[in-house]
Amino acid sequence: MVASPSGSGEWPAEPGRYRLVASLACPWAHRSIIVRRLMGLEDAISLGIVDPLQDDRSWRFSLDDGGVDPVLGYHYLEEAYLARDPVDGIENGVSVPAIVDVPSGRLVTNDFPNITIDLGREWSAYQRAGAPTLYPDELRDEIDEVADGVFHDVNNGVYKAGFATSQARYEEAYTALFARLDALDERLQDRRYLVGDHITEADIRLFTTLARFDAVYHGHFKANRQKLAEFDALWAYARDLYQTPGFGDTVDFDHIKRHYYMVQTTINPTQVVPLGPDPSAWLTRHHREELGGSPFGPDGTPPAPLPGPLRPLGPIDM
Ligand SMILES: N[C@@H](CCC(=O)N[C@@H](CS)C(=O)NCC(=O)O)C(=O)O
The missing domain is CATH 1.20.1050.10 (Glutathione S-transferase Yfyf (Class Pi); Chain A, domain 2)
Structure with missing residues (x-):
């Protein structure tokens, strides 16, 4: 697991800078999709969804036009892992959820338990009004x-x-x-x-x-x-x-x-x-x-319906 905290330190919270790559099939990745939505971080952190069927190079962007993620320009999520570490980047496999730094194309973290906590805590400045506190x-x-x-x-x-x-x-x-x-x-x-x-x-x-x-x-x-x-x-x-x-x-x-x-x-x-x-x-x-x-606490409100x-x-x- 690559455990860099996202939203602080080397990787500060910065709207538009990161892409969350997830599979809708995966329960660990699903957590991060829910939290991003509850927190209203859709405009701050974009979302890439991989094909539910991996091939021998693992997770791929074959649902997107031309099989290429429109933000990262990658065919495979492994490209972000290898951009971070060309030698050992995929030694431990390629997993979702993954937060990727868009400018460098490098994997930031795939540490799923901390991704949701970070979205709740480190990104508070960019959360929607009425966002719940998930980890008080x-x-x-x-x-x-x-x-x-x-x-x-x-x-x-x-x-x-x-x-x-x-x-x-x-x-x-x-x-x-x-x-x-x-x-x-x-x-x-x-x-x-x-x-x-x-x-x-x-x-x-x-x-x-x-x-x-x-x-x-x-x-x-x-x-x-x-x-x-x-x-x-x-x-x-x-x-x-x-x-x-x-x-x-x-x-x-x-x-x-x-x-x-x-x-x-x-x-x-x-x-x-x-x-x-x-x-x-x-x-x-x-x-x-x-x-x-x-559901969302005394002052909290539900997120708006999904636009699409x-x-x-x-x-x-x-
Ligand atoms: N990254 C996590 C687990 C997250 C996870 O297991 N995700 C699965 C999908 S549900 C995955 O991407 N597995 C790699 C694969 O199937 O190639 C870990 O370090 O244990």
Whole structure:
């Protein structure tokens, strides 16, 4: 992981200077797309979306005209990694999310947990009026504690189950995953959000895994004790977030399903992509507002509707 802080020090916050490169399929990258939108940083930090299907040079800009990212002029994200370090730049792979310095074309960071925190903290001068505080000082310890359990057992837990190559490892991951989901379901019975009365980093980190759960992890990763839709509070909580501007409008089930089912051929060698589940279930009433709380804090407001699609329309969409 390249862990330069973005928005400070060597890489100061400067509107127009950086491009966030993300895949709509990737749960780690999805976090940064949500936070950029909640913070209203669209004009300050542009967004490049890669093809959900990597080739042998990894993430590529094949959805863009001519297969070239219009801002960076790159065909492949690896070019930014190699611009930073021509020798060892791609030794540890090429991953999203990535923040790229536009003038030099160099990768700044791919340190996903810190990208969202930086967008919340270092970019405050450029955030929209009404932007929420996602990582408030007084709640940091509790957010970190909740997010740590979620990371090991849920965010990463689904991957541990899905990529397990022994029965014992799979069962260990599966057991920890559902024990954690049970605990979260319990926690969310009488509180609208994971920590405090408003949306925080903790909710964003959990949401991006929940959004992929029934569409991908339940079948493809064998996380199938039950579907998300069979949890009580957790499913209502996920729908509440989905229906909040900045969350559902950044979910792309087409990219999500094609990425996992077509790229991870050790798990799904036929590359057949399932048609279900019906995403309209995400739009059903959740009644979570009855628990109180306010999504963006007492003075916060929702981000404006997205002006258009987040991604370029690739050949498959036309
Ligand atoms: N960069 C992160 C993880 C982010 C991540 O795993 N992103 C995935 C996509 S969900 C990725 O880009 N993997 C590289 C690849 O698939 O080639 C890390 O250091 O662990």
